Amino acid sequence: MSFKIEYEFELPRGYIDENKEVHKKGKMRLATAADEILPMKDPRVQQNPGYLTIILLARVITNLEGISMVDTRLIESLFTADLAYLQDLYQRINNMDNPNYKTTCPHCGKEIQVPVNFMNADQ
Template identity: 55%
Template structure:
């Protein structure tokens, strides 16, 4: 059994670059302790704690469409729904070790996992 450290995702809306290209599919890796600790020293986070999410996501997203580099500017320019999606996705893979969602049948109580479908599909 191999340990999964990278997870594919599809943004609900997608990032539109300066040329008008849409980037929706990406890969996020598991966060390290350094990913969560080092941004706390950043002056942007110290003056605005909400900025932690921007720096954190720019560190753990390794691929987004055809983009060669993922930086804070790209994360800043995401639509709000895509940012919320990525924050939720980050929490699921780093807390549960999977991108799947644990749920239960409301009638019988049987518990199972399902793969979340991107919004709008």
């Protein structure tokens, strides 16, 4: 079984570098547990919880056309429309529905998909 771990995007406005060049196309990867946990120790996040978004995006954006490295300074300089777009993309690719598993119905014998609910110990 394979699944997608990196997603292409195109910013609505684009990042404008020091040479006034516009960069719109990039890639974002799925977040790991470390991506969400480690920034919580950062003093910038402790002083301003809103800064968590900046650090998260800098960690998961793997490519922005023509830019050698995406860091927090680059994310800070994005237009608000681009930041909102990236926040939405992050949420969409990282918040999936609960996984399912295949099993056989005890009543009819057909193969069925049963959702896994990690929050309910009764299942």
